Amino acid sequence: MKTSLLDGKKPAHFDKHIIGNLLLDVAPPDEVRQEKMLIGVRNEAGEIYRLIGATKLNSFMNAVEELFDLGLVDELHDTEEPKDGCDAIFSEP
Numbered sequence: 001m002k003t004s005l006l007d008g009k010k011p012a013h014f015d016k017h018i019i020g021n022l023l024l025d026v027a028p029p030d031e032v033r034q035e036k037m038l039i040g041v042r043n044e045a046g047e048i049y050r051l052i053g054a055t056k057l058n059s060f061m062n063a064v065e066e067l068f069d070l071g072l073v074d075e076l077h078d079t080e081e082p083k084d085g086c087d088a089i090f091s092e093p
Contacts, residue, residue, distance in 0.1 A: 001053060002031060003027070004026065004028060004050070005050055009043060009047050010044075010045065010047075018052075033085065035054055038086045038088075039063055041072075041091070042091035076089055
């Protein structure tokens with residue numbers, strides 16, 4: 001899985017836990033956006049500051065599970081429609 005911080009967006013206070021719990025390769029945002037499935041992570045200001053891209057469904061599901069385990073919620077949990085180009089968007093409840 002690949003990840004990128006978005007320019008000009010402040011990382012959330014829990015960001016170090018994401019990096020600690022998921023095996024992620026840092027890549028430029030354009031490269032991350034080319035992955036089949038995208039996860040966005042919102043900061044306290046409600047902005048998506050991190051993208052996580054997964055090629056395989058099982059990688060995507062593992063990432064989603066880890067983010068749930070960190071106490072984050074997926075605002076797209078009840079919908080099949082992507083939002084802002086993301087298949088899941090996580091933030092604090």
